[in-house]
Amino acid sequence: MRHFIWILLFFSSLSFASEAQDLSHLEKINAEIARLKTESNSFSGSELAIIRVQQVEKNNELRSVLSQLIQEHDKTTKELLISEVNNQIGYAERSFAYLDKELKSKQAQLDKADIEHKLALQNTLKETRDYYYLSLSDQLENYQWLADLGESNEAQIDAFKLLIDQKIKFLSASLSFDASREQRLSDQLQHSSESEKSSLTLDHLFFERKVFNSTSGLEKLISIADQLDINTTDYKRQLFSTTGNLTEDILKFPVIAAILSNWISSGSNWLLKHAPDQLLKFLVFILILFATRLIARLTSRVVLKAVVQPHLRMSKLMQDFFVSMSSKLIYFIGILIAFSKIGLDLAPVLTGFGVAGIIIGFALQDTLSNFASGMMLLIYRPFDVGDLVEAGSVSGKVSHMSLVNTTIKTFDNQIIILPNSMIWGDVIKNVTHERVRRVDMVFGIGYEDSIEHAEKILAEIVDAHPAALKKPEPNIRVHTLGASSVDFIVRPWVKTDDYWDVYWDITREVKLRFDKEGISIPFAQQDVHVHFAKKDKKPKKPNPITEKIGNVIDSVRSKDS
Template sequence: MRLLVLMLIFISTLSFAETKPQPTIPQQTNVEYQQLQTLNKELNVLAKEATSTTGSSLDVIRLQLLNKNKELRKTLVELIDDKNADKKLLVKQVEQQITFAAEAEKFLQTKVERDQKDLDKAKDTDKLVALKALTESRDFIILVLNEEWENYQWMERLGKPQPNAIKALKNNIEHRLDFMSASLTFGSQAVDLNEKQLKSATGDELKALQVSQILAQRQVDSDTKNLTDLVKLADNMGIDTAEYKRLLFEQTGNVTDDLLNSKVMWSIATSWTTEFGSWLFENLPQMIFKVFIFIFIIFAFKTLKNIVRKMVTRAVSTKNLKMSMLMQEFFISMSGKIVFAIGILIALSQVGLNLAPILTGFGVAGIIIGFALQDTLSNFASGMMLLIYRPFDVGDLVEAGSITGKVSHMSLVNTTIKTFSNEIIIVPNSKIWGDIIKNVTHEKVRRIDMVFGIGYSDDIEKTERVLQDIVESHPSVLRSPEPNIKLHTLNSSSVDFIVRPWVKTDDYWDVYWDITREVKMRFDREGISIPFPQQDVHLHMVEKAIESKIAN
C-alpha cells in the first residue's frame, strides 16, 4: 500500500509541477481564505522540491503532498458552504481537483490491469503478494472515485454543474459494479468447487487445493469489500443497486437496513424462486420417491413426538422434582416441539432442499418479527424468570401486577388471575415480574394480625382474659405456634391490643371474621367499651367575654 500511495502522489506531483502558477488569492480577513492561500503555496513549494529530491527525502515530500491536498479539500468544503465566498476562485480550485482525480484514476486503472496480469502469471508462492497489490490498487481507485463524485457535487453547489461528467462517472460506476459482481460470483463458485474437491483429495493434491482455496477465499473477500464500497458510492449517486445488495446478502449473510428495501427483498425472493424452480425441474424424476420419504419421516416423528410428550409428562409429574405447573407445561410443550422440528429438518434434508437459504430467511424474518414484537418478547422473558424462580403456581392466591386473586392459568406470555368477584383478568408477565409479587397461600400456615381498642377506663386484665378466651375457644386456631395477645399502644383515644393467632392458610378469612364478630359481642356483654374518634369543644373564653360584657 505504501508503494501505491507514493506512486499516486508522484502523479499529483507532476500535476502541481506542470500546471500554471496558482492565481493569487486576494487578501481576506477570512481565516479559510488565508488557509487556502497558505496550502496552495505549500503545495507548490513541495511540488518543486519533489522534482529535485531523491531517496527517502522524496518519500517524505510525497507524503506531505498527500496530507496537504487533504487539508486543501477540507478547507474547500468550508469555503463552499460560505455564501459570501469567492466562487470564481473556488471553481478554479475544484477544477484542479477534478484534473488531479482524473489523472489518478487513469494511473490506477493502468496499475490494476498490470497487477491483474502479474497475479495471473505469478507462481503459487507469490500469488498472495500479487493479490495483495491488486487489492490495494482496487481499494485506492474506489477512494478516487468517491473524490470525483464529491468534486462534481462541489461544482454543482458553486453553480457550475457538470451533467456530462456525472453521467460518464455513473456509467463508469455501473460498469465496475457489473464487473465486480461477476468476479464475486465466479470466485464464489471456485470456492464451492474447491470445497467439494478437498473432501476427497489426499497427499500433494490436497496441499495444492488448500493453497488454491486460500487464494480463492482471499479473492472473494477482496471482491466482496470492493463491491460493498461501490454499492455505497452508487447509492449516493442514485444508481439502482438492489441486485448487487442481493448478491452481497447471499454471499455474506449479513443483515443490514438495506434488506428492508422493497426492491432488495423482491430481488432476493425472485432469486430464491428461480433457484427453486430450476431445482424442481432437474429433480422431478426423483420427487415422487422423496415426497414419500418426506411424509414417512414426518409421520414417524409426529408419533415420536407424542411418545416423548408422554414420557416427559410422567417424568416432570413426579413429586420428587417439585416442579411448578408452568415449568411442567413448558418442558412437555418444548419436548414435543423440538422433536417435531428435528423431524421437519431431517425430512427437508432428505428431499434435497438446501436448508442454508431457508434458515437464513427464517433468521431475517425472526429479526424483523423480533423488532415488531418487542413487548411480547419482554413478556416471554418475564415468563422464563417466573418459571425459574417460581414465586407462585397455579391455584395460589396472589397479589401481582396490582391484581389480587387466584391464579387459574399460567403461560410464558401471560398469567390468568381469577378475582374474588369471579372476574377473569389476563395480566402480561412483564407487568407481574416488574412489580411486587405477594403470594398469600404459598405457606401452609399464616398469622392473622388484628388490633382491638378499648377505653382508658376499662379493665386491662379483664380485657386480656376475654381476648384470650375468644382466641383459644376457636377450633381453627392453632395451638402451635402460640397466639400472641398483648397491650400494644396507648393511642390518642383508645388502648390498643394486638391479637395474632396462627391458622391454616385455608382458614385465614373464616377465623378473621369469626374472631372480629365474637370480640364485638363479648365486649358488649362484658361491659368493655370500644371507643371511636370524638372531639370535645370547650367555650371557656366565650363565657368570660360574655361575663365581662354584662359587668360593663
C-alpha cells in the first residue's frame, strides 16, 4: 500500500510539472503575440501581411497548448483558462471583422476587373474565405471549451448559430446561381462559333471555379452547422446535386429522402413545363421517319424504272446497287433531319462520322479492299446475277452481290460467300455470259471401222437434235489418230441454257447408234508378251554371300509362320 501511494505521488508530481511547463509555454506565446501586435502598428503593405501570418501561426500554437490544458484542467487553472478562452473568442470576433472587410474589398475589386484579372483575383478571394471559415471553426471550438470549463454562454452560442445560418443560406443561394450560370455557359459553348468561344471559355472557367469554391465553403459550413444542431439536409442534397460526390452524410435517410423529393419535384416541374413541347417534337420525329420510309420506297421504284431502261444496258448487279443506295441515302438524310427536329446538333455528329470514318478505314483495310473490288466488278461487269461463273476457285451460280462480297450457289446447292477482292484478283470465267455456246465432244472409232460411215452417223445425230443450231454450222472432223482409236471432234452450237442437255443427249445417242451400226468404240488395251529364259546345263557354283542371305530370310519366314 505504501508503494502504491509513492507511485501516485510520483505521477502526480509529473502531472504538475507538465502542467506548469504548459502554463509557462502559454505565457511565452502570449508575450510573443503581444510583441507582434505592437510591431504591426509600425508596418504596412506586404510587411504587415507577414506580421499577420506570424500572428496566426503563434495563435494556432497557443490554441494547441490551450486545448491540452483544458483537457487536464483543475480548480487552480480554471479561471486562467476561462480568461484565455475569452481572449480567443475576442480574437476570433476581431478576425471576423477584419476578414469581412477584406472580403468586401476583394469582391469589389473582382466585380470591377476584366475577365483575365478576375481569374487571378479569384484565388486571393478564396484564400481569404478559407481563413474566414477557419476562424468560424475556431470560434465553435472556443464555445465548446467554455462548455468544458463549465462557463457556457447560451446567448453567445445562439448569436453564433444565427451567424452560421445566415452564412450557409447566402452561400447556398450563391452556389445555385453560379451553378446555373456555369451550366448555361457550358451549353452556349457547344453551340457557339469559333470567334465566340474564346471569351465564353474564360467566362465558363471563372464560374466553374466559383462553383468549386462555393461547394468547398459549403462543405465547411455544413460541418460547423452539424455540430450546432442546425438542419443541413437541403444543403447536403444541394452538394450532391452539384458535385455528384457520395459522402457518408448522403447515405442518411433524411438526406436520401430530400434528394428523392427534389428529383420528383424537378421531374414534375420539367414535365409540366416541357411535356407538350417534347411530345410535339416526338410526333414530328415519328412523322419524319414515316415520311422518310414512304419517300425511300417511292425513290427505289423510280430508280428501278430508270435503271432498267434498255438503252442504259446496266447489269442486274448495277441496277440493284443503284436501287439499294438510293433508298439508304434517303433513310440517312431523313434520320438526320428527324434528329435535328428534336434538338440534336448535327455538326458534332457529322464531325464524329468523319473522324470515325478515318479510324474505321485504318481498322478495316481488308473491307475497304473488298469495297474497291466490288466497285470495279460493278463498273466492268464481268458477270451478273444468275450467271454461272468460275471465280475465286469456286464454280456456281451468282445469286447475290454487294460491294463487299459475292454469294455463289454451287451445283450441289451450297452457298459460298466470297470476298470481292478474291474474285477481282483471280481469273473470272463466265460460263453463261454469251447466249450461244459451242459443245466440244470427242468420239473414237476403231481403225478397222469406216471413217465415212462414222462421220455420216455423227452428222445425222447432230442434225436430228432439236436444240442443235443450224447456224453457226456444227463442225464434225477427224481429229487425231490415237494409239487405239481414230478420234472425231463433234462441235455443235447451242443456246447456253441447252448446253448440258445437248451434251448428254448426243453422247447417249452416239453410243446407241454405233452399237446398232456395228461401229466399235475402242478402249485402251495393252498386249503383254512373256518370255521364259532357258536354264543352263552346268549348274553354277553357289555364292556364299547369297546363300547366307537366303538362310537368314528363311529363318525369318519360319519365325513369322
